[in-house]
Amino acid sequence: MVRYARISRFVSLFFVLFVRETLQFQYKHHSNEELIETLEEVHQNCPNVTRIYELSERSVRGVPLWLIEFANMPGHHERLKPEFKYIANMHGNEVLGRELILRLAVYLCEAYLNGDKEIQSLISMTRIHLMPSMNPDGWQLATDTGGKDYLIGRTNNNSIDLNRNFPDLDRIMFSNELNHIHHNHHLLQDVSSLRQPLQPETKAVIRLIMAIPFVLSANLHGGDLVANYPYDESRSGAQQDEYSVAPDDETFRHLALSYSLYHVDMADPKRKGCGDSRSDQFAKQGGITNGAQWYNLQGGMQDFNYLSSNDFEITLELGCEKYPPNHVLMHEWKRNKNALVNFIWQSHIGIKGMIYNLKTKEPISNAIIHVRNVTNGLHKDIKHDVTSVHDGDYYRLLTPGQYKVTVTHEKFYPRSKIVVVKNSLYMPALRVDFGLRPLSPLRIQEGYGYSMQISNSFESLIS
Ligand SMILES: *[C@@H]1O[C@H](CO)[C@@H](O)[C@H](O)[C@H]1NC(C)=O
Numbered sequence: 413m414v415r416y417a418r419i420s421r422f423v424s425l426f427f428v429l430f431v432r433e434t435l436q437f438q439y440k441h442h443s444n445e446e447l448i449e450t451l452e453e454v455h456q457n458c459p460n461v462t463r464i465y466e467l468s469e470r471s472v473r474g475v476p477l478w479l480i481e482f483a484n485m486p487g488h489h490e491r492l493k494p495e496f497k498y499i500a501n502m503h504g505n506e507v508l509g510r511e512l513i514l515r516l517a518v519y520l521c522e523a524y525l526n527g528d529k530e531i532q533s534l535i536s537m538t539r540i541h542l543m544p545s546m547n548p549d550g551w552q553l554a555t556d557t558g559g560k561d562y563l564i565g566r567t568n569n570n571s572i573d574l575n576r577n578f579p580d581l582d583r584i585m586f587s588n589e590l591n592h593i594h595h596n597h598h599l600l601q602d603v604s605s606l607r608q609p610l611q612p613e614t615k616a617v618i619r620l621i622m623a624i625p626f627v628l629s630a631n632l633h634g635g636d637l638v639a640n641y642p643y644d645e646s647r648s649g650a651q652q653d654e655y656s657v658a659p660d661d662e663t664f665r666h667l668a669l670s671y672s673l674y675h676v677d678m679a680d681p682k683r684k685g686c687g688d689s690r691s692d693q694f695a696k697q698g699g700i701t702n703g704a705q706w707y708n709l710q711g712g713m714q715d716f717n718y719l720s721s722n723d724f725e726i727t728l729e730l731g732c733e734k735y736p737p738n739h740v741l742m743h744e745w746k747r748n749k750n751a752l753v754n755f756i757w758q759s760h761i762g763i764k765g766m767i768y769n770l771k772t773k774e775p776i777s778n779a780i781i782h783v784r785n786v787t788n789g790l791h792k793d794i795k796h797d798v799t800s801v802h803d804g805d806y807y808r809l810l811t812p813g814q815y816k817v818t819v820t821h822e823k824f825y826p827r828s829k830i831v832v833v834k835n836s837l838y839m840p841a842l843r844v845d846f847g848l849r850p851l852s853p854l855r856i857q858e859g860y861g862y863s864m865q866i867s868n869s870f871e872s873l874i875s
């Protein structure tokens with residue numbers, strides 16, 4: 413007996429050491445092979461709340477594009493649980509985000525296992541997708557050439573800048589504005605031509621964006637220190653200094669600040685910029701900038717997310733140095749950790765709820781949720797609508813205020829409600845459900861499936 417007890421104590425001690433050891437994170441630049449090994453270790457340690465998956469296409473040189481998700485039910489969208497993503501290293505030579513996202517995956521698993529209440533509740537309330545590298549080929553080239561050059565490794569292996577390769581939906585949106593066309597969301601259906609062929613890495617991410625109803629995301633870069641928000645493209649075509657206001661400007665500013673203010677010094681007005689006069693201004697603006705105000709960019713991933721789906725995306729520039737040395741990585745993790753976590757919590761601002769058929773109680777997808785800001789007597793329509801997803805749930809990120817929310821669907825009578833949004837950290841979004849009355853009992857048989865899939869016409873453009 414004594415011997416067995418000893419053995420089992422030895423075994424459990426070994427087990428504890430083993431768990432600690434496998435989750436130990438080495439602060440260094442992880443190769444493409446080490447990247448997936450790290451994700452696998454995380455999954456082995458947290459099998460119940462993680463899943464690793466690969467996107468539909470590989471990189472030009474055939475490297476798989478990996479993600480890990482954290483959720484209570486990995487692999488499934490759960491009703492009323494917002495979906496979040498981080499994508500890093502789309503510019504292959506901007507490598508800090510890649511290491512921070514790997515470290516974040518290890519941290520979430522560790523904190524979950526250690527009973528950290530905040531992280532356990534974040535994971536139980538949110539489905540979090542982490543993609544450490546969108547451009548493993550560029551990373552390889554940057555690494556093989558010493559990680560010193562400002563440009564080598566930026567593009568994919570076909571020399572295409574992936575952050576210029578998305579369909580340019582801003583142009584469609586700006587043209588709709590000029591022509592008083594009210595269509596202001598899910599604009600991918602309106603694309604009739606592409607400026608350049610879509611790269612496999614871009615195609616893979618577009619399919620991801622269409623497949624999963626993301627609510628919030630960020631796209632991690634390097635070369636400056638600032639949180640950048642839509643639009644990235646100017647209306648006039650001006651190359652810089654044109655603030656390109658998005659309908660959700662106030663919400664985007666809040667989102668960008670919810671990163672910069674939680675970063676150790678992104679928002680510190682006394683810090684130095686990265687060398688040019690624009691960069692020097694960023695800290696004085698709270699560590700944030702409108703994209704086109706900084707410089708004009710067409711075909712970027714950030715605006716694409718906002719204009720093709722229900723997702724709100726910002727772009728994070730994580731430091732002046734694109735390829736920092738190993739020995740600063742731990743320090744950089746400490747500088748970014750709270751910001752990375754706080755930003756994920758922002759998936760829970762505003763309102764969310766179920767849209768359902770008042771008669772049959774069935775959920776309604778593809779209902780349109782329109783918001784008018786009526787705070788303090790304002791009457792300001794926010795000209796960017798979101799839609800309800802597969803299970804009839806919707807999410808509408810909003811800053812505190814009073815809003816008139818109107819839900820429409822071609823087969824139902826519209827319905828409006830006035831809501832007061834307060835937003836409190838660590839709490840779910842305010843729940844506002846809408847039961848809709850069918851227009852005509854004959855027509856509701858036809859079904860109303862979620863159609864945020866790639867339309868046939870777009871599919872033929874990209875395949
Ligand atoms: C995973 O879930 C199983 C079944 O509920 C449980 O026995 C196990 O302890 C869980 N593992 C971890 C690492 O949480």
Ligand SMILES: *[C@@H]1O[C@H](CO)[C@@H](O)[C@H](O)[C@H]1NC(C)=O
Pocket residue numbers: 473549552553567568569570571
């Ligand atoms: C493509 O990858 C190969 C092998 O890493 C490299 O030699 C070549 O320079 C790359 N080309 C581009 C344009 O990145």
Ligand SMILES: *[C@@H]1O[C@H](CO)[C@@H](O)[C@H](O)[C@H]1NC(C)=O
Pocket residue numbers: 660662663785786787788790794810811812813814
């Ligand atoms: C609505 O207006 C109020 C008052 O101007 C403002 O504080 C709030 O951020 C606005 N909300 C949105 C989502 O623009």
Ligand SMILES: [Zn+2]
Pocket residue numbers: 503506633634
């Ligand atoms: Zn970049």
